[in-house]
Amino acid sequence: MNPAIEILRLHSYAGPNIYGPHAGVLLRIRHSRDAAQDLREQIRDAAQMVGLVIAYLETEAHPYDSGFLLQARFNTNQPTIGAALCRIVVDALRLDVTDTDALVNLAEECRQATLSAAAVQLLAEARRRGMPTLIRPDGKLQLGYASRHWVCDPQAATIPLPPWERIGSIPITLVTGHDLRSSLVEHSAAPFHEAGMPIYSADGLDCSALRDLLCDPSIEALVVGLDTESIVQYGLPLDRCEQAVIGDMGGPRPPSADSDAEWLRAIGLPMLLSHNPARFNLGDARLHALIHYAPNGVVNL
Template sequence: MTIDICTLATFDGPNRFDPRPGVLAHLRAGRDYSLALRAALKDAAQRIGLVIAAPHIDSRVAEGEVWHEAFFVTPMPAIGAEMLRYVVALLNARDAGDEEWDADGRLWDLQKKRRAEALPIQALQLIAEASARRIPAFTRRDGLIQIGYGARGYTLDPALFHKSESNPRPSDAGASAPPFASSPLSAAVPWDRLGSVPVVVISGSAPASTAGIFAAQVAERRGRTVSALSASFDAARACLTDPQAEMVILDLDPFDLLRRGLPVEHCLVSALIDLPDALVSEAGSRDDLARALGVALLVTAPGGRGILNADDPSILALADYAPCPLILIARSEHAVLRAHRAAGGSALFLRDQAIVVAHGWDETTIAPPPDLDPWQALVVEALHRAFAEGMHAIC
């Protein structure tokens, strides 16, 4: 029986496996190929010149078939996915005894693609310096390099580096300073004004209208707020590159978040409201889906706030990984909220269709607007409070 690729995902940002971009594949075969896959992936990456890290391959037997889950980190996930397809085809050709299968030709094609897409050394050095300064940086869809978010961002064209013969490519490694060395162009970058504007990330299956209400209210009060509802990875990244944005609110499409990862490296507020049942099977389990859609919590600033729905055990389990204070929300008060409040935490819940805002044992009751569902109004209120508390902490 051949190896079949059942699903193949390319993560362009932080994901449930790693904070770095990478590739995930689910494979089906008649026997365990774990060792062969690991060896072939490392060999192919070396021959292509593709950097990969943290490869892991898990296997399990179900109904007489062996299922493999393969993941590895790479800064070029699209090339990495093609490499994985190559490896599967290579192993299938070997098993079939196909001596005419052109392995070298396909590797050469992948090597050419990797070279064509590779950034110049000086561009890599600037991205590495941005990371060292804890400033987000990424390559945009138009090929430009974005350092920082919104009004605190800066754009570079990597083509400028190619114009100088003294600027080597990554394929010339060893001929000049390593990528982590400081770039000669670093002095021209306005590092002092670069960074991240406040970013709010909302994920899960909450209606986009809920995020829309919050975004409209914030924009009315603050101005220069950029938002995207049910945003794809690319739409979210477009908001982050807007030079006019002094605040960004992202309501993420759960399918795109599951398949491509998180479009941000840092945020001030993260909120996981509900889980879409339709995606549970693709994620593997409800707990896996919560980890995939709740990855924004892991990149929330220590002084920021995370919002979790305490009614869902899979979502609530993420509380153990929170790097920031949490605001728990629920449709009614229960033991989990009482324990959180006893520890001095904040919570919002419904009591007789009114919104109770609690910090520790102190309570304030708010009547929801008549035009809003009480739960929807509670989520909007939680987002406002999380944002206000986060801004107060960082100012």
């Protein structure tokens, strides 16, 4: 038994996140030695045992206090199961014995969440057409967002042909920051109100709340202020937006961010999802490091 082994961070990302554009898992643990290779092998073997498909598995080690900080990252379409797998792996490292019953149970959970061949083909066709997709909280597969979405059972052997002409995204504005965020949400929603267009706006939303709105068929356009702590922990449940508004780096560092760099990445994440120039508060010099990474440039607020 090695009581020095301890989980410091375990994040399951629903989608684009501060470390990459895909759903996945980040694990950081305290260890008495450089066991990065052991951690990699344990995660790989456990994933194969439960039937979890993972990609781009990376591990690294850094001196930390009197021992080492080990980090593992990987992509997976089932991040919740991936995070549970990491807990089992860390327990195995700590106790020098693997909980095979836990792995068996996780394998069954993974099997139940596996998409049918028909759903896999449907996803491939949706991506070929550039359609957004997501797995809903009820486990259903959704193509499109909000009022332009369509839902099916991802375990069904056969799936009806979707109404492709009605499926797609909606106008979505994502606002980040702290001190200015609430007022920027109101300012961003104002043009919709002035034009008499239906718009749903809200501030301080976490990943789960935003996903719920993306599943709401009554919503035709969204302006949302995003909780920075939730972005650090869970990423974002969508892969696109029409407009990103980057407000400020005010307030305290989010508890789940281990550095100012992670905090800054979380604030800037929406600009990577927008096909338009990001609306940017150039008055906050702490944000300037993000400008180089804006794929379509920035315009001042």
